[in-house]
């Protein structure tokens with residue numbers, strides 16, 4: 001018998017429309033049943049566009065629907081944790097946009113509460129669901145690359161190079177006389193998660209953070225503002241399993257979205273996954289062997305791609321359709337969980353260590369929960 005998953009979504013604006021909702025709509029075992037936004041007109045617009053029957057403006061009213069199996073949280077950052085905790089308390093599986101919280105401790109606690117309630121969690125670490133990144137992970141796990149020596153991770157693009165392009169998710173009450181971590185939080189949480197997924201736990205980090213654009217427009221204030229926004233971070237990583245890592249996040253490096261590049265070098269081979277949309281192609285993957293040192297392109301197989309997509313599909317839809325396909329199938333087929341709230345908390349803990357390493361000008365051991 002084919003079971004379907006009844007899904008509700010909280011937050012019905014741009015990212016929900018572009019990434020989350022198309023993912024559920026494309027899955028043949030999902031019934032998109034409810035949508036909630038404090039702005040009713042947004043909820044109604046998404047209900048009309050995606051054929052969703054129930055519209056709410058209060059998420060508690062939506063969570064009272066006992067027939068919903070899973071709820072997706074696609075709202076601004078500060079609301080991810082409280083809304084997700086309400087979903088967990090209602091006994092439903094939960095998918096949340098990242099970050100769950102900007103401190104690791106409450107995120108670890110949410111992971112514990114989900115475990116106790118027996119519900120599954122998924123964090124929106126979009127890039128784990130890139131076909132190239134998943135293939136790279138398989139090459140590490142199946143020994144294709146051999147013992148892993150080096151892992152290089154970049155997340156960089158020129159989204160905020162123009163000082164008049166408003167910086168989002170910025171606390172306008174931040175002090176103006178010191179560096180405010182930004183790219184390492186916005187981009188770094190994804191990148192650290194990817195590097196930890198590929199290379200295992202981080203043991204220690206050292207880092208340097210800098211402001212490059214001294215005045216910029218920030219959402220919520222008029223005109224250019226003088227804040228020391230961190231627009232670039234570099235970090236060195238010692239992995240617990242022995243590999244060396246280098247990491248960079250940048251808001252001001254010329255290049256297109258999303259701007260992720262992962263290079264993994266092992267005793268038997270090396271691979272480079274490049275998630276940069278160029279000339280209509282979302283990503284590329286290259287592999288070299290120890291005895292054949294030239295990197296050759298590797299195309300994804302049909303299994304790597306969500307049905308109905310190819311590398312010409314815009315990356316938000318391509319990766320999110322894959323993420324949602326994996327989460328729905330995980331739940332319906334009782335598969336092992338991955339990319340959970342616990343992983344989000346670990347990523348936050350490592351980002352915190354990278355920030356501390358800069359301010360304290362020293363190597364920081366990454367703690368254990």
Ligand SMILES: NC(=O)c1ccc[n+]([C@@H]2O[C@H](COP(=O)([O-])OP(=O)(O)OC[C@H]3O[C@@H](n4cnc5c(N)ncnc54)[C@H](O)[C@@H]3O)[C@@H](O)[C@H]2O)c1
Nearest residue numbers: 011012013014015016037038039074075076077097124126
């Ligand atoms: N994973 C990625 O690559 C990626 C990319 C883009 C955005 N995001 C994240 O996705 C989230 C949503 O992004 P967006 O651009 O659509 O944000 P947005 O602020 O444009 O929209 C959020 C919507 O949530 C609604 N909302 C706020 N609080 C609510 C509540 N308590 N109950 C119900 N509705 C509520 C708002 O009215 C709004 O319509 C953000 O956290 C953003 O950081 C992730």
